[in-house]
Structures are given as structure tokens and as C-alpha cells.
Amino acid sequence: MDCAKAASTVEKTICANKALYELDTLMGGAYRRLVKSSLQEQSELKTAQRAWLKTRDQCAENVECLDKTYRERLQGLQRQWSKAVAYIPDDVDRQVSEDLRLGIQAASATDAEFPLERMLDSLTIKTGTTQFSDVKDNDSDRDETQFPTTTPQGVTRDEWKALTASKIEGAGEYGNSSYTLMDMDGDGRRDLVVDTYAGGTGLFSYIETFHRSADRFVRRTDVQGAESGSSLLSLNDRGANQSVDWINVRGRIYAAYRVSYYGVDKLYLLNPLKVTGTVPIVTVNYRYELSVPKVQKDEADGSSATLDDALHEALTQALSKVSKTEAKDIGDQSSPLCPIPPTGVGDGAYYSYGPGHYTFEIVGDMPVMVAGQCYIGRLMDWFGGYSLKDGLYAQLVMRKPDLEESERSYQVIGKRRMIEVTTSNGAVEGDNGG
Secondary structure, eight states: OOGGGOOSHHHHHHHTOHHHHHHHHHHHHHHHHHHHHOGGGHHHHHHHHHHHHHHHHTTTTOHHHHHHHHHHHHHHHHHHHHHHHOOOOOHHHHHHHHHHHHHHHHHHTTOSSSHHHHHHHHHBOOSSOEEEEOEEOTTOSSSOEEOOSSOOTTOOHHHHHHHHHHTGGGGGTTSOEEEEEEOSSSSSSOEEEEEEEEETTTTEEEEEEEEEETTEEEESSOOOSTTSOOOSEEEOSSSSOEEEEEEEETTEEEEEEEEEETTEEEEEEEOTTSOOOSEEEEEEEEEEEEEOOSEEEOTTTOOEEEOOHHHHHHHHHHHTTSOSSSOOTTOOOOSOSSOOOTTOTTGGGGSSSOOOOTTSEEEEEEEEEETTEEEEEEEEEEEEEEETTTEEEEEEEEEETTEEEEEEEEEEEEEEEEEEEEEEEEOOOOTTOO
16 A cells, blocks of 8 residues: 555554554555465456455444454455365375385384384485574573574585575574474475474474575465464374374475374375365374283382283273274263262263373273272373384373362283274364364
């Protein structure tokens, strides 16, 4: 908007308010970018923009109304732009996902527990990269970090010049960042991956990518404005089971983004320098053999206790009612897990163990019969978290239906084996850890 020519009430209101003027600038840039990327739909876009301007003008001098109207329009334009330029998998991508499927299938013949990990390890990029991190800010009294002020080891003079010109230090504004230089598009010049730890309840890290263009690094989306997140993916370290591996298959670099749950690993193959749309997906399904150790260890003090035969048998029988392949959450709750007493007091507590918590995954609820008494049981795990030493780390908790404070907890071990690997194309799910 040219404020020197502002004539209407709404134009004068916008020009007199810095925040509104900045929103107008962002909206204008988003609109022009969308028109440029959607050449065959320019007429419809212009018609929609004229209609929006009429709606905006109805706000007149109402700043709150204008702010809301601009933000909604900006978000809508950014969604349209992302859809218009989103990357669509091609024949090479489809072949890559099939290569992975066949490789995982072959690996399962000798290692049915970790076929995906074996395949990823064989494809992970191990050469041609340089990594460095933020350094302590000596001018700050607090434990703050900043982008390095001197050239990190392994960074060329040309790359350092482009890094400083690009003002990458802003990437670490909300947390410590680490940086990786690697050629992600095969043009002979290394691009940039920025991994920023943001913390929060989910202990989040955000992965951004920057393309090396001429004398600077340009953000993958090159979208301005707080409403438009520019990260390629996020990793939730508390309340999810997620990871990323940088792999090279058929000469293409992918961010292999894994989102895991009980019984399944989903691997999304992200083109690191494109706007994410539909992506190739490799899905690995597992079956577990679940058991309750007779000797239960207390992690807090290192002590151990041996379960008596009757209790051990009861817990083992309860596990037999749990799915061996997928989490069922709390089930349909259509019938009580334990008989409801004639009084019917607190009968809601008989249908499930109760609400869960975002830090763990509910595999399923079940009745546990111990010495003729019925308990409400729940198997929970940490989103399929699995290790060579411990297998599936899970717990079976149980309580009397009418006594929440009677909860008891027991360790459960799950040994898995792959039962199926498939490929598909679809949207990325689980990026928010939900």
C-alpha cells in the first residue's frame, strides 16, 4: 500500500498503524507469490482478492477487525501457495520407496527386530558433511548461545561468506541450534540444515533447510511471517517417538522422517528443499511377544521382587487379551471390564482405566483376575520405543475399579518381529507429536 496516496478511511487506518501496515505488506507479498505460482488460476485469484478487499473495507476504523481479517487472509493465501507449489512424488521417488521396501524385507530375514534400522544405516550419509553448533555468548551473563563469530572447522571461506550474508544466527533465537552443511540437490554446492532445540512440554526440535543460492543461503519456503511455519519437520522428544535420518538413494537426498507407535514404524521420505505435499511412505508393521518378568526391578532404588505364581499367571493371562500388533487405546467402552456391583456406585470406573497422559501411549485396557477378584488393567508404552537390550519398554498397571489409589505397576517386555512392509503416498502425519 502506498500510504502517500491513502484516501479511504480503511487505508488511512492501516497506514497509521505499524502492525496493520506490516500485515498488509505480508499479505501483498503472499498474494503476488501465489499469483505467480498459479498462472492458470489468476482470474479466480484476482476475483477472490477483490471480494476480500470489499470485506476488509467493512472494518473501516476498527483495528481489531482489520487485524483479524488480514491474518485470516494471510493464512488462507499461504495455505493456497503451499498447495500450489507442493512437491509431488515422481517415478524416481516411487522406485526409491520400492527399493526400501525390498531392502527392509530382505533385512528381516536375518534380523526381524531391526530391519528398518539396518536399512537406514546402510543408506545414511556419512561423508561430505560438516557440522557445527552455536557457541556461548561471552557478552551475556546468562547461559545463552549464538551463531559462531569465527569460521567453524570444515566450513570453506566461500560457505562462511554466504552464511554470514544470510544472517543464519536468527535460527537460534529460541534455543540452541546445530548446523549441517551437505549437498542436498546435487548441484555441487552444500546446502544447510538447521536443527534448533526449542524445548517446551514436548521438548521439541525444529529442522529447517536452506538452499545455497548464489552468495547466500535461502530458506526452503522463503515465506515471511509468524503464521507460516517454515520448518521441514519437528521432533517431539516427550510425548512421541520420532527421528530423522539423512539418506541417499538413487542419487537423491531424503530426510527420512520416522514416526513410530506400538506395532508400526512410518517412514516419510521428505524432499528436503521442496514444500512438503504428498510424500512416499514406507510402513513397517510388527508383532510382539509380550511377557511379564517374574522378577520385577525397581528402577528407583535398584531393588527387585519376585512375583508369586498366582499373580504372575494372572498378569500373563491379562496380556493375552491385548493386541499383539496395534494399540487399541481404551477401546469402545461398550461393556464393563469388571462386573459392576448392584449399587452401581462409580460405575463409570468399570469401563476403562481412565484418561491417559500425553507422555505415553495406551496400548489397551483389560480385566485382570487375581484370586477371584477383578482389577482394571492397562498396558501402556512409550510410542513403540524399542531397544536391543530391553525390547519394547512397557508397563501393565492395575487397580481396583472403585479405588484409584490402589494402583500397582508391573514391567512388561515385548519382543517384536516384522510381519509386513508396504509403500504408499500420502500426507505427513504426526509432525506435531499428536
